Amino acid sequence: MIPAWVADMDLPTAPAVTEALLRRAAGDLGYPTWLVDPNAGPLAEAFAERMTARYDWRPDTAHVRPFSDLNQAVQAILQVWTKPGDGVAVHAPLYHPFLDTLRIMERPLRPIQMEPDGATWRFELPDLSDCRVLLLVNPHNPTGRVFTRAELTALAESAERHDLLVIADEIHADLVYEPHRHIPFATILPERTVTLTSATKAFNLGGIRCSVAHLGHPGLRAAMDAQPPFVYGSPSVFGVEATVAAWRHGDDWLAETVALLDRHRHTLARRLPAAFGYRVPEATYLAWLEVGRPGMAEVIEREARVRLNDGAPFGPGGEHCVRLNFATTEAILDEILNRLTHIG
Incomplete structure (x- = not known):
């Protein structure tokens, strides 16, 4: 199962943050x-x-x-x-x-x-x-x-x-x-x-x-x-x-991360199957996908082994949608897209 739902990045922490926490832990x-x-x-x-x-x-x-x-x-x-x-x-x-x-x-x-x-x-x-x-x-x-x-x-x-x-x-x-x-x-x-x-x-x-x-x-x-x-x-x-x-x-790390996410949002536009309606987001690392009917998150999880957010809990306008988190590595995003190819 690939978890692509919770709004967290599947990426390492910025070194400046890690170093600051280690200094604090070693000190007062x-x-x-x-x-x-x-x-x-x-x-x-x-x-x-x-x-x-x-x-x-x-x-x-x-x-x-x-x-x-x-x-x-x-x-x-x-x-x-x-x-x-x-x-x-x-x-x-x-x-x-x-x-x-x-x-x-x-x-x-x-x-x-x-x-x-x-x-x-x-x-x-x-x-x-x-x-x-x-x-x-x-x-x-x-x-x-x-x-x-x-x-x-x-x-x-x-x-x-x-x-x-x-x-x-x-x-x-x-x-x-x-x-x-x-x-x-x-x-x-x-x-x-x-x-x-x-x-x-x-x-x-x-x-x-x-x-x-x-x-x-x-x-x-x-x-x-x-x-x-x-x-x-x-x-x-x-x-x-x-x-x-x-x-x-942390801005050097952030610039590299945003560049990666920018590539990913366009990769989705090129490779998502036609069954997914997709508008390239102007911000965030979250893709809001139209899937045509309710309950598709459960279908995708069962058939593609990719866990997405079901759109219904997002309220009006979410019933026929799912949310995909693309803040991951290129290899994992590639695998997600390969698995979604089989969803019709």
Whole structure:
């Protein structure tokens, strides 16, 4: 069985990260100097440096708060800012743990439906008047779309009109392919936006459990700061060390990795059987494939011995799709494609 489903890379860790963790493990594992800093000190500084250098955005480090991962951050923000029954607008299909969060927390999903449009995807903005939050996933998971400035501006205007908090999940921003460009939503609507990100996707560090929230919205910032100081936990020294090392010293590794992923996304376009509808993603290492009917992930697993994500848990628009992770070696991707050839 080849696992090509979970959003992790099948690639070695960046040497800069490994070296930083080994240095920390061989040295002081006591309380860090930043333990009582609400923004985890060096984590906020490295985040701000990276946003400035890569995206020409200068976030205020005083507005940064650490979390274990983006799911925890989304749940904490919804818990503090909304109540059961408040609508949450999200582009659909959507990252399925977010869909589970909305269901469990009783925040009704208001889908902004992604529709096929030639070689890419488009969306039409519905009425968001019954929403409290726009949960914006950009770059988008699972379609791999990178929203344009015009699209983001339209979303910002709707958020202003309906008085929405915007939670911007930008975790895939470092995995955008040329000629596309990631635009932080906080550069368009700073005082309504919470920006969530992490080094875990681009640098394959899911196990370190460390992410960043930049709380641009003053009301939400006050509400979060009114919570007990450790109610959402705090990052470990290893999580902070790995993240800072990745963001400050890992870009050579990242450039090589993105080049590999770029080749892989085009390999899929050349070699996927006709039974799979495929639009080349503009970002991420995830291929959203149309397969014509429900339940095909189970068929593919049984007949081709390749495990993919079934599209149904991704919500509206996912029923006839599967998601394939192509962040692997050329040899393994070749074997995956050879096995999929037999699926009709």
